[in-house]
Amino acid sequence: MAPESGSNKREAFSAALRRYPQYELAIRRLMAQSEAFCDMCEELAEAELALSKVDRVASAVREARRAEWQDLIDRLVAEVGTALLDKDIVVKPRAGR
Structure with a gap:
């Protein structure tokens, strides 16, 4: 595992947690179980970082890039959220056991 990989995972976890703090346990479990979920969260973290730096882009394309990054963030x-809701059915504490 590359040294950067652990940092990417933390950033990915943080990006998901900022959006869905009530699902911390589900996020942790999904990140441990699903590479696809990890990738999705990493993409979210990267898109948020890109959006935070959009003011450095040439003014002629800045607003278009801002809209593109925001759209990507919204979709991610x-x-x-969909992944967490689907997984939440599985990770809810079982009553009566």
């Missing part, structure tokens, strides 16, 4: 947040 929705995908993460």
Whole structure:
């Protein structure tokens, strides 16, 4: 594992947690079980970072890039949420056991 990989995972976890703090346990479990979920969260973290730096882009394309990054973030947040809701059915504490 590359040294950067652990940092990427932390950033990915943080990106998902900022959006869905009530699902911390589900996020942790999904990140441990699903490479696809990890990738989605990493993409979210990268898109958030890119959006935070959009003011450095040439003014002629800045607003277009801002809109593109925001659209990507919105789509990734929705995908993460869908994954968490699907997984939440599995990770809810079982009553009566």
